[in-house]
Structure formats: structure tokens, C-alpha cells
Amino acid sequence: MESSAHKFKDLAFTARRDAHLQAALGKLGSGFSLKRKEAARRLPEFEGLRDQAKTIKDHVLENLDFYLERFEERVIEGGGELHWCGDADAAQKKILDICRKANAKTVTKSKSMIGEEIAINEFLEKNNIEPIETDLGEYIIQLRGETPSHIIAPAVHLNMGQVEDTFREKHTTLEPGRKLDEPQRLLEEARSQLRDKFLNADVGITGANMLIAETGSTVLVTNEGNADLTHTLPRIHIVIATLEKVVPTLEDATSILRVLARSATGQEMSVYTTFCTGPKKSKDEDGPDEYHVILLDNGRSELLGSEFQDMLRCIRCGACLNHCPVYQTIGGHAYGWVYSGPMGAVLIPALIGLDRAGDLPNASTLCGQCEAVCPMRIPLPGLLRAWRTKQFEGSEKNTLGKILLKVWVTFVKSPKLYRGAMNFILMILEIFGRKSGGFQWLPLAKGWTQSRDFPSPAGPTFVSQWKKGLLMSDQEELQKRQKK
Amino acid sequence: MSDIVKNKAPVVGLFVTCLVDTLRPEVGFASALLLQRAGCRVEVPLSQTCCGQPAYNAGARADTKAIAKNVITSFEGYDYLVAPSGSCAGMIKEHYPKIFKAEKKWKNRAEALAIKTFELTQFLSEEVSINASTPETRITATYHDACSGLRELKIKQQPRELLLKVSGISLKEGKEAERCCGFGGLFCVKYGDISTGMVDEKIADLEATGAETVLGGDLGCLLNIAGRLKRVGSSMEVRHIAEVLVGSLDVPAILKTRKIKK
Numbered sequence: 024m025e026s027s028a029h030k031f032k033d034l035a036f037t038a039r040r041d042a043h044l045q046a047a048l049g050k051l052g053s054g055f056s057l058k059r060k061e062a063a064r065r066l067p068e069f070e071g072l073r074d075q076a077k078t079i080k081d082h083v084l085e086n087l088d089f090y091l092e093r094f095e096e097r098v099i100e101g102g103g104e105l106h107w108c109g110d111a112d113a114a115q116k117k118i119l120d121i122c123r124k125a126n127a128k129t130v131t132k133s134k135s136m137i138g139e140e141i142a143i144n145e146f147l148e149k150n151n152i153e154p155i156e157t158d159l160g161e162y163i164i165q166l167r168g169e170t171p172s173h174i175i176a177p178a179v180h181l182n183m184g185q186v187e188d189t190f191r192e193k194h195t196t197l198e199p200g201r202k203l204d205e206p207q208r209l210l211e212e213a214r215s216q217l218r219d220k221f222l223n224a225d226v227g228i229t230g231a232n233m234l235i236a237e238t239g240s241t242v243l244v245t246n247e248g249n250a251d252l253t254h255t256l257p258r259i260h261i262v263i264a265t266l267e268k269v270v271p272t273l274e275d276a277t278s279i280l281r282v283l284a285r286s287a288t289g290q291e292m293s294v295y296t297t298f299c300t301g302p303k304k305s306k307d308e309d310g311p312d313e314y315h316v317i318l319l320d321n322g323r324s325e326l327l328g329s330e331f332q333d334m335l336r337c338i339r340c341g342a343c344l345n346h347c348p349v350y351q352t353i354g355g356h357a358y359g360w361v362y363s364g365p366m367g368a369v370l371i372p373a374l375i376g377l378d379r380a381g382d383l384p385n386a387s388t389l390c391g392q393c394e395a396v397c398p399m400r401i402p403l404p405g406l407l408r409a410w411r412t413k414q415f416e417g418s419e420k421n422t423l424g425k426i427l428l429k430v431w432v433t434f435v436k437s438p439k440l441y442r443g444a445m446n447f448i449l450m451i452l453e454i455f456g457r458k459s460g461g462f463q464w465l466p467l468a469k470g471w472t473q474s475r476d477f478p479s480p481a482g483p484t485f486v487s488q489w490k491k492g493l494l495m496s497d498q499e500e501l502q503k504r505q506k507k
Numbered sequence: 508m509s510d511i512v513k514n515k516a517p518v519v520g521l522f523v524t525c526l527v528d529t530l531r532p533e534v535g536f537a538s539a540l541l542l543q544r545a546g547c548r549v550e551v552p553l554s555q556t557c558c559g560q561p562a563y564n565a566g567a568r569a570d571t572k573a574i575a576k577n578v579i580t581s582f583e584g585y586d587y588l589v590a591p592s593g594s595c596a597g598m599i600k601e602h603y604p605k606i607f608k609a610e611k612k613w614k615n616r617a618e619a620l621a622i623k624t625f626e627l628t629q630f631l632s633e634e635v636s637i638n639a640s641t642p643e644t645r646i647t648a649t650y651h652d653a654c655s656g657l658r659e660l661k662i663k664q665q666p667r668e669l670l671l672k673v674s675g676i677s678l679k680e681g682k683e684a685e686r687c688c689g690f691g692g693l694f695c696v697k698y699g700d701i702s703t704g705m706v707d708e709k710i711a712d713l714e715a716t717g718a719e720t721v722l723g724g725d726l727g728c729l730l731n732i733a734g735r736l737k738r739v740g741s742s743m744e745v746r747h748i749a750e751v752l753v754g755s756l757d758v759p760a761i762l763k764t765r766k767i768k769k
């Protein structure tokens with residue numbers, strides 16, 4: 024997928040002025056966040072499960088080659104094929120190969136962020152194969168030519184009216200009189216369009232929430248059941264997944280499932296949890312004839328052993344987005360690439376380069392809410408800061424911000440100089456701010472003063488006043504001083 | 508109070524924070540008074556400047572270390588370091604030891620300081636005790652939980668209990684009291700527009716409580732909130748909790764017109 028992460032500030036500015044988006048984002052906090060809180064409260068061992076999930080993933084990351092090879096063996100034993108792909112290009116080509124061999128005209132697809140990463144839809148279209156998204160949210164944004172704005176709720180930026188308009192525009196068979204004013208009706212309309220496509224598709228592509236080394240299974244979690252139709256009906260099932268999705272055993276997978284849905288939507292379990300283990304066996308009534316797993320690296324192995332390794336624990340639950348006050352203010356599209364929110368701000372620079380996504384790690388107050396809810400205990404604020412360090416230390420370029428910081432540091436490091444400078448600045452500010460008591464404009468601080476007043480100081484620094492012996496021993500003296 | 512030697516007042520080094528130092532000295536005096544009332548001897552090392560968060564969060568590691576060394580050297584001689592700010596106390600307590608993880612000598616010194624570093628309300632509740640000493644204050648207030656204090660230092664009940672005990676104030680809780688106000692240090696200048704959206708969410712929640720005063724333990728957040736309230740013409744007042752605990756309500760609230768003249 025093309026990135027517009029370098030336009031972050033402009034995109035965020037526009038997002039803040041998009042009334043539909045703002046209304047949609049307003050519901051996030053009270054929706055997913057509240058439900059997660061309830062789900063965590065109902066399960067006393069939730070915190071312990073988070074530790075357990077983290078331990079499992081940490082162990083996997085330390086032994087990734089072992090588990091991946093084991094997974095590969097099991098996939099092959101089960102009659103499937105496994106394709107190692109280094110990057111998006113390799114994955115695209117492999118998928119096209121498989122489709123061409125099968126003479127595929129249409130491909131159904133269930134939601135996959137890796138699919139977005141490798142822009143598989145565009146690629147297939149270019150090669151005259153029609154990809155059809157079957158997750159309702161994905162289907163809607165595909166019709167609209169948009170990208171997902173949230174990793175688990177791709178169309179969260181839209182309201183029902185917008186969806187209705189899209190259906191009326193794109194579904195040529197839709198009668199004008201038909202009512203589409205409720206979620207259920209919209210769902211039925213989408214279903215009516217999708218049913219035939221499910222039946223006629225030659226290939227089904229799904230993502231995977233986990234890969235199980237012990238069994239060679241891929242695990243899929245959805246709420247709509249569309250993924251099941253995507254992999255059971257067509258003749259060929261392709262799973263696209265990245266390396267870090269592997270877990271050792273079924274037991275481990277279930278441990279992670281216990282925190283996944285709770286963190287994501289506050290459900291105990293998602294509605295459908297499907298384990299796919301190879302193609303149809305002789306006694307199976309249904310299932311695909313061919314089963315392919317595209318195992319994609321796309322930058323992951325470079326994170327192994329780096330200060331960003333923790334990020335590979337991510338299970339894409341979306342909790343950090345749902346709880347992020349920045350995400351809630353600007354939505355997902357402003358981040359400019361596949362992912363968004365805190366996990367996106369850490370992952371995007373890793374996958375497309377820090378130089379192309381330099382704003383993302385900086386556009387955070389490091390409030391820590393993401394880390395507080397992340398089921399995998401990923402230290403997201405620390406990782407954002409690590410990117411900032413790379414930026415600061417990695418570039419020779421002196422931006423205005425960097426120069427100002429350096430000047431400030433020079434003073435802060437030398438207390439005497441600092442004291443003198445501060446008292447001087449305070450004196451100037453006091454003179455200018457005396458009348459109004461505050462500033463509506465200050466040099467170099469437009470970001471602040473464009474929307475906020477800044478107080479005018481009332482005298483020299485506290486430390487200087489203290490030094491002059493203005494030590495209070497009781498309340499009266501304090502008040503006396505203040506009234507002077 | 509275990510490590511306080513009996514009959515000997517603990518000596519507290521007051522780390523006043525750069526924002527209080529420059530923009531709201533009253534909070535420094537109020538903190539000193541509260542500590543004295545709690546039986547401490549208060550000292551203010553004149554060599555203090557800033558805890559280094561702006562450098563740390565900008566990714567300037569070497570500069571952060573230099574600043575941290577100054578703080579460590581200035582304060583390690585006291586029984587305690589107390590700061591009227593959760594984010595500065597959090598910086599010293601949680602982050603200094605990490606910053607020096609590769610320099611054993613400094614790491615040890617950072618850890619030793621971290622153990623005796625406290626945010627003001629945390630210190631007044633957990634390490635010493637303070638009695639009601641001011642006449643009951645009749646304001647209706649709501650409390651904003653600043654992020655670092657809340658999540659790094661687990662400061663939640665301490666300020667609320669102190670307010671009730673010392674000033675007789677019970678709070679009207681905001682539904683989103685724990686939500687970030689959008690300050691974030693340099694963030695609010697660099698990403699002023701996003702920050703504005705965040706502070707607007709915050710003040711909507713604060714105003715919905717019906718309280719007349721916003722209290723908090725971190726001047727950064729309070730300046731941000733007060734700055735926005737003033738700009739949109741709200742009558743809500745904003746104060747640091749230390750001012751209320753000490754009873755100095757005749758000092759104008761942040762960004763309300765001051766009458767003092769020298």
C-alpha cells in the first residue's frame with residue numbers, strides 16, 4: 024500500500040474538521056473501551072492471563088526459527104503447501120501464481136491486515152482477477168475505494184447514512200424503495216450481494232490470527248462467519264500471515280484467545296474461531312482441495328533482536344487504538360499507512376522507514392494508556408520514545424526544534440546560567456503580560472497560543488525567591504507575602 | 508515512616524519542577540509549607556533546574572543524562588526528594604535508573620534516589636501524615652488525574668483522600684478523569700491542533716461535572732487546561748492541589764487576573 028504517512032499533519036488537520044468522522048470517533052471511547060473494562064472486570068485472572076500471553080510470545084520470538092520450521096513440517100504433512108516470502112512483491116507474485124494455475128477469475132477475501140500491507144487487492148485487479156472483500160466493513164470500504172481506518176473495525180470512520188449511500192450508488196439491483204435504515208437491513212443487503220460471489224469464487228484468501236506449530240493449523244477469529252465461507256467454499260484456500268504469528272501449541276493459542284477478544288471488543292470470545300488444518304481430507308464433507316500458507320517476513324525479522332522486538336508480540340487486538348486519545352481525535356487514516364494508533368506509530372516506521380513516517384512516533388503525549396491496556400504488555404510509549412531517539416541521534420540535520428532543544432539544554436545543564444536566563448525571560452514576560460495577565464501570542468509557541476492562553480509570570484523564579492530567604496514557616500506569612 | 512529516625516525531622520529536598528519554578532511559584536511555597544506541617548525540614552537546592560523530560564521525550568539521550576546527573580547530585584544527600592508533579596517524580600523514579608542502565612555507578616546512584624523520590628500527594632499520604640489545618644474550604648472541585656502520576660506512580664486515591672481530610676472537599680468526579688488532557692510537553696506545541704482537540708474533550712468532561720474548580724497535581728496539564736478554558740471564555744478555575752491543601756485560595760487561580768504588585 025502506498026504511504027501518505029509523511030502527510031500526517033495535514034491529514035490530521037483535515038480529520039479534525041470532518042464532522043462525520045468526529046461523530047464516529049466520539050462513540051469509540053464509550054463503545055469498545057467500556058466493554059473491555061467490563062470484560063476484564065468479569066475475569067479475575069485477566070491480568071495473569073496477560074502475563075501468560077506475553078510469556079508465550081516472548082518465548083516464541085526467542086525461538087522463532089524452530090517454531091516456524093515445525094509449523095512448515097506440519098503444514099506439509101497435512102497436505103498443504105507453505106511458501107516463504109521475503110517481501111510484499113514476493114507474496115503478490117506467489118498468490119498470483121496460485122490463482123493463475125487455478126484459472127481464477129474471482130477471489131473472495133476475508134479481512135486481513137497483511138492483505139493490506141501487500142496491497143493484494145490492487146495487484147489482483149491489475150492482473151484481471153476480481154478480489155471481493157467479504158467482511159462487512161471491508162466490503163463497504165472496498166466499494167468506496169478506501170482503506171481500513173482501524174485494524175479490527177475497518178469502517179469505523181463511517182456512519183450508517185454513508186453506508187446506505189454507498190450501497191445505493193454501487194448496488195445496481197437495489198430497489199430505490201427498499202429501506203436501509205438499520206444495521207440489520209444493511210447487513211442483509213450486503214449479504215444478498217455477496218452470496219453468489221461466495222459460491223462462484225475460485226480462490227479464497229484469509230489472514231490468520233495465529234499459526235500453530237504443533238498442528239500446522241491457522242487460527243481465524245471473526246464475528247461474521249464470512250471467513251468460514253471464504254475458506255470452505257472455493258477450491259483453493261490461501262492463508263497470508265507474517266512470521267511472528269506462530270505459537271507453539273493449541274494450548275498456547277487458547278491462552279492468547281482468552282485475552283484477544285476481551286481486549287478487542289470486550290467479548291469473551293469472538294463469534295467464530297476457526298482452525299484450518301490443511302486441505303479437505305478424504306472423509307471430509309467440505310473444504311478446499313488446495314491449502315497454501317504464504318509466510319511473509321516483510322520487515323519482521325529485522326525487528327528480532329532489536330529494541331523493537333517487543334512489538335512483534337502484537338496480536339492486533341486494537342485495544343491501543345480504542346484507548347488512544349490521539350487516535351480518538353484524528354482517526355486511523357491520518358496515520359497514512361495500513362496501521363494506526365499507538366501500534367501503528369511504532370510499527371509503520373519499522374516497516375516503511377522512519378524517514379517516511381517521522382511524525383508518527385512524535386504525535387503522542389506518551390500518556391501510557393495504550394501500554395496500560397495492551398494484552399501483550401508491549402511498552403508502546405517506550406518504543407515511541409526509542410524511535411524519537413533514533414531520529415534525534417540518527418540525523419545530522421538541525422531542525423529548528425533540535426536547535427531550540429540544544430539551547431535549552433545548555434542552560435538547564437548549568438544552574439547559574441539557567442537561573443539568570445529564566446529570571447530575565449520572566450521579567451520580560453511580566454512586563455508584556457502585566458495588563459492582560461496572559462498571552463494570546465508568543466514567539467515559537469504558536470502551537471500553544473493558537474488555541475490557548477499562556478499565563479503571564481508574577482515575578483522571579485521560586486528558587487530565587489526562596490534564596491532571598493523568603494522561607495515561610497506558617498500560613499500567615501505566606502498570605503502576607505501574597506498580599507504584598 | 509519507617510526510615511525516619513525518631514525525634515529527628517526528615518529532611519526533604521523540594522524539587523519544585525521547572526514549570527512551578529517559573530510560572531507558579533505559589534505551588535512551591537504551598538508545597539514547602541505542607542511538608543513543614545507534616546513535620547519535615549524543607550530544603551531547596553539552588554542547583555535544581557529541570558528533570559530533563561523535554562530532552563528525554565525528544566530522544567536526546569546524552570543531554571538527558573547530563574541533566575539527570577545534576578538532579579541526582581543535587582538531591583541524593585536528602586532523606587527524600589519530593590516534587591509537586593507526578594510526571595517529574597515519575598521521570599526520576601521510573602526513568603532515571605533505566606537511562607543509566609549501562610553505567611553501573613550512576614545507575615546505583617539513580618536507583619538510590621529513585622527509592623526516596625515521591626510526588627507530593629503520594630508523600631503526604633504514604634510517608635508522613637498531615638492533619639486538617641485550614642478552615643473547611645467551600646469549593647466544588649473535580650480532579651484531573653495526570654497521566655504519569657496515575658500510570659507510572661499509581662497516584663489515584665492519595666490526592667482525593669488528602670483533599671477530604673485536610674480541606675473537607677469531596678470531589679465531583681469526571682467520567683474521563685483519567686483521560687490525557689493533550690499537554691504532553693513539546694507535543695502540545697508541535698501538534699497544537701491535535702492537542703487542542705484533546706484538551707477540548709478534556710474540558711467538556713470537566714465542565715460536565717458542574718464543579719467550579721479543576722484541581723490536579725501537574726502544572727503542565729493545569730496550564731494546558733486553564734489556557735484552553737480561558738480562551739473559550741469558561742469561568743472554571745484551575746489550581747494545583749497544593750494551593751488548596753495549604754488553604755491559599757486568595758491567590759488568583761491560574762490565568763485569572765492577579766492583583767499582586769510589588
Ligand code: SF4
Nearest residue numbers: 337338340341343397
Ligand atoms: S499493541 Fe497491544 S493493544 Fe495494540 S493492537 Fe497490538 S496487542 Fe493490541
